[in-house]
């Protein structure tokens with residue numbers, strides 16, 4: 261068993277080398293996924309998300325004003341879903357994919373706290389491609405941050421408390437980095453569509 265990376269108020273476990281042949285999975289998913297450039301409504305303004313995204317699963321999902329109607333699972337996603345479920349110990353019915361094309365793509369501080377996910381969701385986040393720094397910050401104790409470099413073929417399971425008491429982000433980097441593909445498996449309790 262791997263150690264809990266959060267010092268208080270939650271659980272996060274990093275499992276390494278859990279995806280076989282991560283380079284070929286990356287190449288295949290980059291090809292077959294229906295990548296979209298979405299705009300988000302943030303504080304009344306429309307901004308292009310600094311990454312490409314896609315949504316698959318049994319249930320639709322809405323976040324930051326972006327509507328994600330359900331798209332049927334691709335065959336390529338099913339073994340990854342099974343791995344995420346085994347490590348997290350829960351069943352998932354949807355996945356949000358993020359493609360960070362280079363170091364200028366990112367995701368801002370947020371938590372996965374949409375009502376459809378329930379009060380204390382468990383999220384399993386698989387990484388492929390370039391290593392990028394993932395940051396967690398305690399919501400009240402703002403000086404408390406955790407940095408995790410997520411290697412290809414790894415799965416970060418964000419467990420109980422992680423979306424209640426912590427924010428997470430993937431900042432831009434000035435280092436020359438190749439593409440990174442991330443899959444966050446989720447369990448939607450109240451489908452949006």
Ligand SMILES: O=C(O)CCC(=O)C(=O)O
Pocket residue numbers: 356358367372385394410428429430442444
């Ligand atoms: O790319 C990552 O590791 C994080 C993605 C993320 O935070 C999200 O999809 O909510």
